Amino acid sequence: MWRLARCASSNLSRSLRRSFIYTAAIPGPCIVHKRGTDILHDPWFNKDTGFPLTERDRLGLRGLLPPRVISFEQQYDRFMESYRSLEKNTQGQPHGSVSLAKWRILNRLHDRNETLYYRVLIDNIKDFAPIIYTPTVGLVCQNYSGLFRRPRGMYFSARDKGEMMSMIYNWPAQQVDMIVLTDGSRILGLGDLGVQGIGIPIGKLDIYVAAAGINPQRILPVMLDVGTNNQKLLEDPLYLGLRQPRLEGEEYLSIVDEFMEAVHTRWPKAIVQFEDFQMKWAFETLQRYRKRFCMFNDDIQGTAGVALAGLLGTVRAQGQPLSDFVNQKIVVVGAGSAGLGVLNMAIEALSRMSGNNEMAVKNKCYLLDKDGLITKERKNIDPAAAPFAKDLKDVEGLREGASPIEVVKKLKPHVLLGLSGVGGIFNEEVLKAMRESDSTKPAIFSMSNPTMNAECTAADAFKYAGPNIVFGSGSPFEDVDLGNGKVGHVNQANNMYLFPGFVIGLGTLLSGAHIITDGMLQAAAECLASYMTDEEIQKGILYPSIDSIRHITAEVGAAVLRAAIEEDLAEGHGDVGPRELKHMSKPETVAYVSRNMWFPVYSPLVHEK
Ligand SMILES: NC(=O)C1=CN([C@@H]2O[C@H](COP(=O)(O)OP(=O)(O)OC[C@H]3O[C@@H](n4cnc5c(N)ncnc54)[C@H](O)[C@@H]3O)[C@@H](O)[C@H]2O)C=CC1
Ligand SMILES: CC(=O)C(=O)O
Ligand SMILES: [Mg+2]
Numbered sequence: 001m002w003r004l005a006r007c008a009s010s011n012l013s014r015s016l017r018r019s020f021i022y023t024a025a026i027p028g029p030c031i032v033h034k035r036g037t038d039i040l041h042d043p044w045f046n047k048d049t050g051f052p053l054t055e056r057d058r059l060g061l062r063g064l065l066p067p068r069v070i071s072f073e074q075q076y077d078r079f080m081e082s083y084r085s086l087e088k089n090t091q092g093q094p095h096g097s098v099s100l101a102k103w104r105i106l107n108r109l110h111d112r113n114e115t116l117y118y119r120v121l122i123d124n125i126k127d128f129a130p131i132i133y134t135p136t137v138g139l140v141c142q143n144y145s146g147l148f149r150r151p152r153g154m155y156f157s158a159r160d161k162g163e164m165m166s167m168i169y170n171w172p173a174q175q176v177d178m179i180v181l182t183d184g185s186r187i188l189g190l191g192d193l194g195v196q197g198i199g200i201p202i203g204k205l206d207i208y209v210a211a212a213g214i215n216p217q218r219i220l221p222v223m224l225d226v227g228t229n230n231q232k233l234l235e236d237p238l239y240l241g242l243r244q245p246r247l248e249g250e251e252y253l254s255i256v257d258e259f260m261e262a263v264h265t266r267w268p269k270a271i272v273q274f275e276d277f278q279m280k281w282a283f284e285t286l287q288r289y290r291k292r293f294c295m296f297n298d299d300i301q302g303t304a305g306v307a308l309a310g311l312l313g314t315v316r317a318q319g320q321p322l323s324d325f326v327n328q329k330i331v332v333v334g335a336g337s338a339g340l341g342v343l344n345m346a347i348e349a350l351s352r353m354s355g356n357n358e359m360a361v362k363n364k365c366y367l368l369d370k371d372g373l374i375t376k377e378r379k380n381i382d383p384a385a386a387p388f389a390k391d392l393k394d395v396e397g398l399r400e401g402a403s404p405i406e407v408v409k410k411l412k413p414h415v416l417l418g419l420s421g422v423g424g425i426f427n428e429e430v431l432k433a434m435r436e437s438d439s440t441k442p443a444i445f446s447m448s449n450p451t452m453n454a455e456c457t458a459a460d461a462f463k464y465a466g467p468n469i470v471f472g473s474g475s476p477f478e479d480v481d482l483g484n485g486k487v488g489h490v491n492q493a494n495n496m497y498l499f500p501g502f503v504i505g506l507g508t509l510l511s512g513a514h515i516i517t518d519g520m521l522q523a524a525a526e527c528l529a530s531y532m533t534d535e536e537i538q539k540g541i542l543y544p545s546i547d548s549i550r551h552i553t554a555e556v557g558a559a560v561l562r563a564a565i566e567e568d569l570a571e572g573h574g575d576v577g578p579r580e581l582k583h584m585s586k587p588e589t590v591a592y593v594s595r596n597m598w599f600p601v602y603s604p605l606v607h608e609k
Contacts, residue, residue, distance in 0.1 A: 030603040036060040039605070043114045044217055047602050050075055059607055072602055075116055079109060080124075099136040100143070106131055110206075111150050114216050118600040121210045126546050129207070133496065135450030135475045137203040138188045144196035145238045152202055153221030155195065156259050157242050158251075164262040176267045177218040178503060180204045180298075181259070183226055185246065185278040186337075189421030189453030192278075194228030195241025200276050204298070204499070211549040212500030212557070213597020220270075226255055256285060260293055271503055271516075273298050282337035283384055294506070296516045300341035302495035302502065305525035306543075307342040307417065307445065308349055310472050310493050312529040313542035314415060314443040317470050326354045326361055329413040329438065333404055333455065334420035334448070335369035335385045342419065343367060343388055345525070348518070362387070363394060366411065370420075372401035405430050414439040418455030421448045426456035431464035440468060441540075447474040447493050462488035470540045489540040497543055498524055501556025504593060506564065513569040523563035527556045550597065558589040 032045050039045050039059055049070040056062045070078075086105055090098045106128065110117045121128050130136060140147060154171060156164055184197025201221030208214040227244040228234060234243050247255065263270055272295040274285055286297045296302070315325045330346065332339045343365055350361035367374045367388040374381065375390045377400035392400065397410050408416060408430055416434060418426055426446060434442050444465055446455040458477035461469060467482045472493030480488035502524045506513050513520075531544055531552060544552050564570045565582050572578045576592070584592060 028603065029606045031608050032059070032605045033608060035607060037064060040064060043110065043112055043117075045605060046113045047072075047115065048075060048113050050602055055605055059605060072116070072119075075113075076119060079116065079120055083120075096139055099131060099139060100147075102131045103136050103140055104147075111152075115600045115602055118206075118209050118216060121206065122550070122600065125210055125549060129210075129496070129546060130476050132206045133203045134188060134494065135452075137199050138190055138450035140203075141187050141193050141196045141199040142190060144193075144199055145233075145236065145240045148240060153198060153223065155198070155223045155225060156255075157225040158227060158244070158247055158255055159242065161255060161258065164258045165265060168262040168266045171220060173217050173220075175218050176220045176270045178205065178208055178214050178271055178273070179220045179222055179263060180208075180273045180275050181222045181224060182275045183224045183256075183277055183281065184228065184241075185276070185281065187276050188449040189423070190450070192228050192230045192233075192246075194230055194233050194239070195223055195225045196233070196239075197276060198223040204273070204275060207496050208500050208503070209598070211496065212504040212553045213550065213594075213599060214500075214504065215598040222259075224255065224259060226252055252281070253284075253288070256281075260289060260295075264293055269294065271295065271506065273499065273503070275299065277337070279337045279340075279382075279384070283340075291515060294514055294516060296502070296521075297337065297341075298495055298499050299337045301345075301516075301521050302499040303338045303419070303447070304341040304345035305498040305502070305521050306493055306495050306528065307447070308345050308525040309497070309528035310443070310445060310491065310542050311346060311415060312349075312526075313491075313532065313537055314441070314470050316532075316534065316537045317443075317540055317542070318414075318439060318441045319538075323353060326350050327364070328415055329364050329366070329411055330415040330417065331366045331368070331404075331407055331411065331413040333368045333416070333418045333425065334422075335367050335374060335382070335388075336419065336421075338447070339367065339369075339417075339419040340384050340388075342417065345518075345521070349522070349525075366390065366395075366407060366413070368402075368404060368407060368420075372403050373398060373407055375400040405433060408433040409436070412436050412438045413442070415443045415445070417443075417445040417447065419447050420455060421453050422455065423448070423453045424456065426461070428460070428464050431456060431461060434465040434469070441470055442468070443470040443472070445472040445493050447472065449474040449494075451475040451477075458488065458490045470542065472542060487539075491540075491542045492546065493543070496546075497528055497549070497552060498556065500549070501527075501553040502560055503557075504553060504596070505557035505560030513564045513571065515569070517563075517567055517569070519567055520560045520563045523559045524556045527559035528552070531555060550594075554590050554594045554597070557593040558586065561589055561593065562586070 049065060050072055051061055052069055083105060086101060090101055160167060180201035182197045182200050184194045185192050187193040187197040187200055205219045205221050209216045225241045226247040227242050229246050233239045274297040282297050282300055286300060289295050312322060315322055332343055347361055347365060351358040354361055374385055375392050377392060378389060381389060414437060444461050448454055454473055454475060458471055458473060458480050461471050462480045472491040474494050476492050477490045479490050482488050532541060570578045570581050572581060
């Protein structure tokens, strides 16, 4: 029977979850090859006024800092105080400028003192994720050339062809575990932002550090600048990227190939996450590299995992057994890398549940793109969308290219899921039509980012589709007050719940798993789906609070690790070999993953020439 039983300790109390995480290993002494001001200017090692006197002596810092030593806790409180006064002082100002001001204050800390930065990020993840990640990161990318002060990560451009193998050695860290790579061609739902898209790998990797405890000295955000087709940017005198149209075809692929070879040569075990590539390259690069390198595409695979967890949660919320998933009618609006990734994974899961009757389950899934319902009548159909095209005789009363409202009215779907990047496309009429859904608890997922690109807001969803819906959105919204003490719960259906755990089980722990398989992804999705208690699910809470993201990551990571063991891919990590991994119980695996998470504390610095 198909059931959700992969997570080891779903019922652990919230407080236990926190303390469990915080007992993670404390780093030992840290070797540093610099002295004096070079250390103060290096955010990896800098402790600002927190350097103890003995360390100031050892590292040539005496006299370079005010005499008083301030503790980490005091530094933390001081930062939080300035953040809170910024919030207070900007009340009533336009939302965008306040968000950017918040991003700037966090970014300055990031540039100065990473230990303190990650500590405040971990402890305040719910408040800060919307600043360093969606939605504010979208605004940052749109304004990146103007906001730019200091570089972060690496930039490889079309002009670097033939040089990448040597350039990769310019990165100062000896070891890199995790790379997030973009070419800036589809940044959230904001389109082609060229080199300015670097904000996305930076934000995603911040989530890796905060949520998965990846060591920030072992991460690398990368921009592959192959030009941009964004005319406004090309004409902007401040634009920091190559001022040329995007490379296409073999020219484009040869740049990505060269980068992948360079990375693999220097760090053969590094995982490369492809992020926000336009659809044609998202699919092409995934096919091209997934068997050769340890890589995945977050928009296709991470999103699919988190959406599948949401869909399974919806079935539970309806009070149905999971086997009822096969009876759900699912309408996906948006046939890009994310929408197709979700449908592929949902159909795979459904087929297994229905005894591999793929045809039967496909009939219950409907796909729309900018030209409406995709049917076999469609001219020039995208090959990736073709398997989901409907035969007109199977969708009686609907036409090729039918609009979302026509489709929803006719089909009365159980689930309406948006990954179109088009803000407001689930308008009043569409949402009201969802009241006639065949489900008593229909689900509406408005997954596009950032907030202004969401297919609908949470408030509109509950207002027009009714209080019984289950709601998820890619960017955060406040819960909705439904009156009479009732709350419309907002789930953040974002791949941030999946990718950190997905990678930690593979990268940090196994280190020897050379490829990422669908089975591992499936394990991650099932684990996330099983995380919530029935009581929470009944309230429409499909995903855990982001406050407990490290615990979720540990669970998801452990599930992926066990899946890798089952698939005979685990080669072990450090002094823990595959045999030992195999013999760990589920809770032991979770604890093992947690122990391997980096946690920000000031380590004693030891100078070595
Ligand atoms: N919540 C999450 O975790 C994630 C959200 N996303 C969001 O999903 C959106 C789409 O991402 P991708 O699939 O990678 O983009 P994409 O560019 O590959 O695909 C967009 C799709 O939307 C369709 N579309 C455009 N206008 C439409 C309209 N008016 N009606 C119906 N469909 C329309 C296009 O035809 C295309 O099929 C973005 O906003 C992105 O931020 C993407 C990945 C993860
Ligand atoms: C969340 C994400 O990966 C996106 O919107 O592209
Ligand atoms: Mg993305």
